[in-house]
Amino acid sequence: MKKYSIIIVSLILIIFAWVRCSKDYPVDEDGLLITTRAQCYVSNFELLGADFQTVRTTAAVIDTTALTINAVVFYGTDLKNLYPQFSLVTDAKLDPKITGKVDFSDLANPKKYTVISGNRIVKKTYTVYITVQPKL
Amino acid sequence: MQRKYFSLIPLILIIFFNSCKNDEYTVPVGKTGLNNDCIKRTLGPNIVGNNIEFAYAIALPAKEGKIISAQVEATIPAATGTYLENRSFYTSASGVDVGITVGSPSVTTDTKTVVTFTKDTCASTLRFFYTIPEAARGKSVSFTFSATASNGQTVSYSMGPYAITKMDMKLDLVATDNKACYISIADMAIYDAATAAANADKIDLVYLYRAITGITFNHALASPGASAEYLPGITLPAGVNKVTKMSKTWALNDFNLARLQYGIYIDDVDFQVVDFTNAPNFVINLKAQAGTWVETADGKYRAYVYINAVNNAASSMTISIKRYLMK
Structure with missing residues (x-):
């Protein structure tokens, strides 16, 4: 009887070890799931001011071929303290990450953001062009 | 079942009957004394x-x-x-x-x-x-x-x-474009041009209302030292030139200032944590229920200016201020 018990316990331990060591779903360096999706684009773009209200005068124009985003903001917008918001295709992620206020005041050197697809293979860099509403 | 377990039956029955017994209701007795x-x-x-x-x-x-x-x-x-x-x-x-x-x-x-x-x-x-x-x-x-x-x-x-907070509060100050439009955080008051000239070192903000075609300027608060672009048609009194840092807010309806239904209170600590890094020196297109955090040029005071009401026809703005002494 004792011999059989040892065998059973050993088998259980082996099964546990096997399950524990089997390969999990792959994740990237941010702990995000790597999927099979290869799509890579920005679907929507928002720009909020320090008061968390939109500063756009119209919807941002996103060109997924030219990889550009064009947004016109209100006259007098404080370009140094803006919160950009990107909506991306499923499973994609953005680089660099947006962690707080972003300074868009250097209009001659527009900000660039790279969208990385769900499979982490396709990368597309978008350029964000901001235009301040002109005074007539 | 073995015989030895039969001895447990009376014990089980005693527990069963005790647990099912109804408690008698008694009228609560009120406290005595004061x-x-x-x-x-x-x-x-x-x-x-x-x-x-x-x-x-x-x-x-x-x-x-x-x-x-x-x-x-x-x-x-x-x-x-x-x-x-x-x-x-x-x-x-x-x-x-x-x-x-x-x-x-x-x-x-x-x-x-x-x-x-x-x-x-x-x-x-x-x-x-x-x-x-x-x-x-x-x-x-x-x-x-x-x-x-x-x-x-x-x-x-x-x-x-x-x-007890260190802050001060002033309610319902009325600023009028081109008249009483010079706001002093130090005095928590609004002055006309003549009085502003006499208190030039205390003027932190200028109120103005401009309906400019093609852009949304409307009601604005600009520091005297802001670009002339944001002070159109304003001739500042002599010596009024402070650069005040500002940070626009929306719907921060402090209960003391707004006196509306919102249970939001700005306390001392809120003034201490406002980040004025790269803050502008003007805010335009202000509406009722908007507001702005303000830091005076010398860093002595921080304040929250809440806009209670704006009046386009009268070119005026009613504001309430909470002010905190920083140093």
Whole structure:
């Protein structure tokens, strides 16, 4: 009887070890799931001011071929303290990450953001062009 | 089943019958003697000049006597306007608080406020309004509520300590374009051009209203040192040139300033944590319920300017200010 018990316990331990060591779903360096999706684009773009209200005068124009985003903001917008918001295709992620206020005041050197697809293979860099509403 | 387990059956039965027995209901017995309780009714920061309100309840069984007096002792002498209600309130069927006079008007002497009862009453809830004195700014204040009954019993109840904020508040200042449009945070006042020239070093903001075709300028607050682009048509009085940092907000409806239904309070700590890095020196397109954090050029004061109302026809803006001394 004792011999059989040892065998059973050993088998259980082996099964546990096997399950524990089997390969999990792959994740990237941010702990995000790597999927099979290869799509890579920005679907929507928002720009909020320090008061968390939109500063756009119209919807941002996103060109997924030219990889550009064009947004016109209100006259007098404080370009140094803006919160950009990107909506991306499923499973994609953005680089660099947006962690707080972003300074868009250097209009001659527009900000660039790279969208990385769900499979982490396709990368597309978008350029964000901001235009301040002109005074007539 | 083995025989030895049969001995457990009586024990199980005893437990079963005991657990199923109904408890007899007994009428609760009220407390005897003089009792009291207290709650603080006001919320938010305790601002100098404003009231802290309490409700102090006192009661004893009718057969044991009646209430003779109630008093409140504060650790810091109260400002003028402090009083302990001499009326006990109940809420009528229509939801209105109705006051019944139970004593003579309260008398405040130094730290004590006393009401002497004139009606034969054994239960009463009195409101206490402590007007915060200047001496309490930045300190803590505590209260001891106490009551005496005709049978010689006394009770007391301690409340606090409550921190009194360092901030100042000014409500409903009206700025008018091209007239009283120079705002001083140091004085918490709005001046016209002539007075602004005499207080040039205290002018932190300029109010203006411009309906400019093609852009949304409308009601604006700009620091005197802002680009002329944001002060169109303004000729600043001599010496008015401060560069004030600002950070626009929306729907930060502080209860003290807005007096609306929102339970939002700006307290001392909120001024300390505002980040003015790269902050602009103007805010335009302001509407009612918007506001702006402000830091004066010398960094001495931080303030929150709330916009209560704007009037396009009159080119005016009603503002309320909370100000915090930083250094």
